[in-house]
Amino acid sequence: MLNNSFLLPERALPATARNFFVASCRINLELVTTVLRCQIELLNFFKHRHELYQSFLDDLAESVELNDTFEVVADFTHNALIEGSRETARLAGISSEVAPASAKLVRELAEGAVNDMAAQTCA
Template identity: 60%
Template sequence: MFNNTLLMPNQAMPATARSLFLTQCRLNVEASKTVLRYQIELLRFCSHQLQRYQTFLDDLVESFDLNDTFEVVADFTQNALAEAPQESARLAGMASRMVSASAKVVRELADETVEDMGARTCS
């Protein structure tokens, strides 16, 4: 009647297609890891900014005089402008490292694929 057994990868697709499928899976895993790392860093950045904003609001509520209020706003703005380039540089450096790591994985996978195809052609 019907053969309900699952096909093993060796039976399901030819060797070249299987190699390309596994390569695509590995690339997807690397891309997912990269995106998750970047999201973690963005969440840290947002958390830090929200904590600074909360402190700013607390200081703003406690300032009674107009001069105190102006000083609180000026300090907050000065600190935000001072920290923004540092945070941006850190995120850009992290993105650069992630891209170079992804490029390394792609090179390795391309080399492996070429070697596999060459070995199959010679045999």
């Protein structure tokens, strides 16, 4: 007879190990989601900066004729510094959401483990 118990996680792992496995998968999923959100934000930021850099080069080429090159460079640098700090704050906000989500998952894991141990003790 073929033993299929290894195919069914509820039979292959004890209750507490199963809870730890599920919790670790959920924590990894939360981390991957956060990393992907950060990558999306960074790519949008770089795309926007690239467009601004192109317009800067166009303005710089035009400014040679008007003798206001310093103003164009100063304006571009000023805007780049402001947008860089805003993007840093946005990424810090996204990253700070990881800790509460991880704490919630660990709390749920601990409650589940305690409930499983209590059920096994009563049985």
